[in-house]
Amino acid sequence: MRWRRHRDEEPATDPQALAATWQVVSLLLDYPDDVLLERVPMLREVVDGLPDPQRLPLTEFLDTLEHGDLGALQRDYVDTFDVTRKCSLHLTYFAQGDTRRRGVALVEFKQAYRRAGVEFDTDVELPDHLSVVLEFGALHDQHTAWHLLTRHRVGIEVLRAGLAQRGSPWLPVVEALRSTLPVLDGDDEEALLRLVAEGPPQEEVGLEPYAVDPRLNPRPEPADTTALLGPTIPVGAPR
Numbered sequence: 001m002r003w004r005r006h007r008d009e010e011p012a013t014d015p016q017a018l019a020a021t022w023q024v025v026s027l028l029l030d031y032p033d034d035v036l037l038e039r040v041p042m043l044r045e046v047v048d049g050l051p052d053p054q055r056l057p058l059t060e061f062l063d064t065l066e067h068g069d070l071g072a073l074q075r076d077y078v079d080t081f082d083v084t085r086k087c088s089l090h091l092t093y094f095a096q097g098d099t100r101r102r103g104v105a106l107v108e109f110k111q112a113y114r115r116a117g118v119e120f121d122t123d124v125e126l127p128d129h130l131s132v133v134l135e136f137g138a139l140h141d142q143h144t145a146w147h148l149l150t151r152h153r154v155g156i157e158v159l160r161a162g163l164a165q166r167g168s169p170w171l172p173v174v175e176a177l178r179s180t181l182p183v184l185d186g187d188d189e190e191a192l193l194r195l196v197a198e199g200p201p202q203e204e205v206g207l208e209p210y211a212v213d214p215r216l217n218p219r220p221e222p223a224d225t226t227a228l229l230g231p232t233i234p235v236g237a238p239r
Contacts, residue, residue: 013051013180015142020046021054021180022145023138026131028061028173029089032073040066053179057172064169073169080170086162091148092128094155109133112148116141130156134177149181157184 047058080087092105109127113120120127137145163171
């Protein structure tokens with residue numbers, strides 16, 4: 001299955017607001033813990049300066065995070081993102097599932113980071129994790145991240161549909177991300193309906209092609225970058 005639409009379309013959101021939104025979404029899609037709670041005031045300052053389509057849903061989730069039961073939120077996070085197939089945070093999973101083709105798709109993500117001068121630590125997280133892609137786009141290469149996100153735009157819609165079906169507190173976070181991306185149309189809508197109905201393809205073979213692919217070398221020096229929100233510790237942050 002191929003996602004073709006919108007790959008070359010330019011973002012409509014101001015680059016600075018786009019980067020700030022992606023950085024905040026990246027952090028809020030991480031596992032909720034005491035460190036994230038401590039960052040709520042800083043995140044509110046950033047979110048308060050965003051346009052309404054991003055500010056309103058992100059503020060809603062920050063309220064949930066700040067005033068909700070952290071233990072319950074942590075259990076819900078695991079049950080949502082680690083268990084539910086249609087709520088995966090790994091973008092290649094929606095199109096390739098647990099199949100051999102996914103290994104090649106993961107290599108393409110890592111190569112995209114490398115071309116931008118960023119080395120990725122696969123011991124922390126797979127390179128297609130949504131938080132990783134957004135962190136990369138916010139701090140390193142917005143254009144490349146935009147291409148990766150729009151290429152997997154249908155997968156993000158499947159994630160949104162899964163969160164909506166569960167009444168998930170993370171739905172507003174993904175809605176804020178969606179507000180920065182192109183709308184779906186045509187072939188993408190048909191692909192979305194198929195994925196929502198059928199779920200990702202299954203083939204229990206592991207990810208061996210990703211681990212041994214010779215295209216992962218050589219290693220250039222990583223680029224020097226500065227974070228928008230100060231020091232952060234996102235899931236599998238590109239290095």
